[in-house]
Amino acid sequence: MTPPKPAIVLVEPQLGDNIGMVARAMANFGLSDLRLVTPRDGWPNERARATASKADHVIDAARVYDDLASAIADLNFVLATTARQRDGHKEVLGPVEACQRIGTLGEGGSRSGILFGRERWGLENEEIGQADAIVTFPVDPAFASLNIAQAVLLMAYELSRGRSAQTNFSAPEREPAQKQVLNAMFDWLEPALDQRGYFRTEQKKPKMMENLRAVLTRPGFSADEIAVLRGVFTALDRFRPRKTQSEGDDR
Amino acid sequence: MTPPKPAIVLVEPQLGDNIGMVARAMANFGLSDLRLVTPRDGWPNERARATASKADHVIDAARVYDDLASAIADLNFVLATTARQRDGHKEVLGPVEACQRIGTLGEGGSRSGILFGRERWGLENEEIGQADAIVTFPVDPAFASLNIAQAVLLMAYELSRGRSAQTNFSAPEREPAQKQVLNAMFDWLEPALDQRGYFRTEQKKPKMMENLRAVLTRPGFSADEIAVLRGVFTALDRFRPRKTQSEGDDR
Known part of the structure; x- marks a missing residue:
């Protein structure tokens, strides 16, 4: 049995285009559980479908929730992504450790989710409070500007990287001559x-x-x-x- | 002395928006050497600047070349990104191995570059022929759809991830020729x-x-x-x- 893959939870996403790009990023790395907390422009959203490229299966399966608590109700472990570290008691992880944690918990059957905030101002403190830990990306502090689709892409990549740490890319078939x-x-x-x-x-x-x-x-x-x-x-x-x-x- | 960071080489990029998003992805992870081979809509490009967010320094420093050979003339090690594996004599690497190679060579003073093809159809075989190895991303084969800005973001992230992972590869004595x-x-x-x-x-x-x-x-x-x-x-x-x-x- 493969461990469950984490849910991607977008909290009040503003632009359909970004939701579509998130779906596309997810599909590239085999994620499919997309959850939307009160998307600003309603749902379904044609812009989202248009920018999702061919990730229709992610768009079709997306679920909409009235509040964050219901969106994460069935999850065992929740991470909140933030652009900068916040003070507070929350543990702060990099993407590598965060994905390792998700993987380890997943092997025990736990379900995880990762929260991404609004395009404009991210997650509220109260929302971060509902998460188990914070993830921040190791971006250049002088230039930190990841949009939500980019942040989802990096987490999806890191998750897949962890899962496939053993995959050996096709070694070239080239055998040195006798x-x-x-x-x-x-x-x-x-x-x-x-x-x-x-x-x-x-x-x-x-x-x-x-x-x-x-x-x-x-x-x-x-x-x-x-x-x-x-x-x-x-x-x-x-x-x-x-x-x-x-x-x-x-x- | 820190090893030189790789150049990002876009071959005939079509949309200014994508060039801007590439610059933004680079800036997040501290890359700044952007090279453009005959961008379709000319250069400078206002759309590129608009979508680069605040990555003006990358846009301003971008250099334009008439052909790929001149764009990579001063580089010692060149990788070509492709969506799918090709047959032929080229070694195929995943992003992890590719970035390790760049890091190891960089410690010896070698300069690297990564080629990204046109939005529509990627790199020509002749262009791939000028590279030392191919990089492909470990995307879901059932849904492989990364745009160039996403591909650049993942490589930039993986490079930064490798740099911070305290590599203890020994530098090879031999430096590949420019x-x-x-x-x-x-x-x-x-x-x-x-x-x-x-x-x-x-x-x-x-x-x-x-x-x-x-x-x-x-x-x-x-x-x-x-x-x-x-x-x-x-x-x-x-x-x-x-x-x-x-x-x-x-x-």
């Missing part, structure tokens, strides 16, 4: 360069060859990549330029 | 190969060049390593084999 493939390239390259006086003197040759080996070994080229490289070397080596170099330079 | 060094090699290689019929047909050329770019970009070669490679290419290219010199090559 050493014999790499060495065959060097075996070809050395006499080709030698014939052209690349090594200047016999004394310099071991060191230069060592350098060249280091450069072409370090990347851990795959067999496919080495094939591409050999194609380039061969082309430069075998064929004479169709035009002379000086004529060619003008393209 | 992109202009790598690109100069391709600029030399392409006509040299072309003159020899390496590409066979004009139709095959873009794909073959893209492959070659992928193979030689993936290792993150340092400037020293690229110098060694160019020495090899030049030797194969310029000098005739000593053996055949007497054989009446008509060059």
Whole structure:
């Protein structure tokens, strides 16, 4: 059983556009429980649907409440987001710790919710008082200006980041070539360069060859990549330029 | 000394509003190097300033470039953001690993940048080809719909999260070359190969060049390593084999 995902609770949101952007942010990271406390422009709201992109399922399932207490009645753990720290007795968490707390509680079956305030002035003290803890974002204090959709996006991302901490992104399928493939390239390259006086003197040759080996070994080229490289070397080596170099330079 | 923070590179952004929202997202997490490759509606853009909230310093400092190569010329490590995984030789990272990589390289003094594509269709394959690796966000596959400002916000957050998480990665001794060094090699290689019929047909050329770019970009070669490679290419290219010199090559 997967732990329940937190509810996103918007307290008196003012603009339908922002509600839509919140739904879109949620949908990107797999959240779907959207709760609205007395949205200013009523509900349903066409602007919200328009800006939600394709997050219709979030918009359709959104529930409207007359007050905050009813909106969070079934939740076990509630966080209030604020732009700045407030004084008071509330514990203040960063998004990382907040999402860890939600995850841990969720494993025990607890339901969580995150409150976001009005666009203009955020949450009232009385509303913050209904939460268990405060979350603030680690924004540059000289420029703190996240709108609610951005704040929801960051929390949704951090929640998903915590859940998927184990997911390993597709490692590239690139497997370094067997050493014999790499060495065959060097075996070809050395006499080709030698014939052209690349090594200047016999004394310099071991060191230069060592350098060249280091450069072409370090990347851990795959067999496919080495094939591409050999194609380039061969082309430069075998064929004479169709035009002379000086004529060619003008393209 | 704090490591340099990455540049945010928007490739042909279409809407000024989105550029403004990107600037705002950056400012929240202390990023300030915004680069625009041929923004559709020109620059400066009043819509961008209006939606940037108070992030005027980011908007004012934004630089405009005629092409992607110039925009990333001074960077050592470049990531391309894409909505979906692509096939090919590029390594695919999640935001966590991507930001760790940027942090580690930054401690060695390397400069990084992150590419974000057009609102409509993202980045072209050729553009992705100029990056060292791909970043994709761990969004719900059933609903993947992040706009560029949201994608920038998440990367900026993750970067800041990583910086504050007391990274103890050791800096690699090898610093990837600036992109202009790598690109100069391709600029030399392409006509040299072309003159020899390496590409066979004009139709095959873009794909073959893209492959070659992928193979030689993936290792993150340092400037020293690229110098060694160019020495090899030049030797194969310029000098005739000593053996055949007497054989009446008509060059």
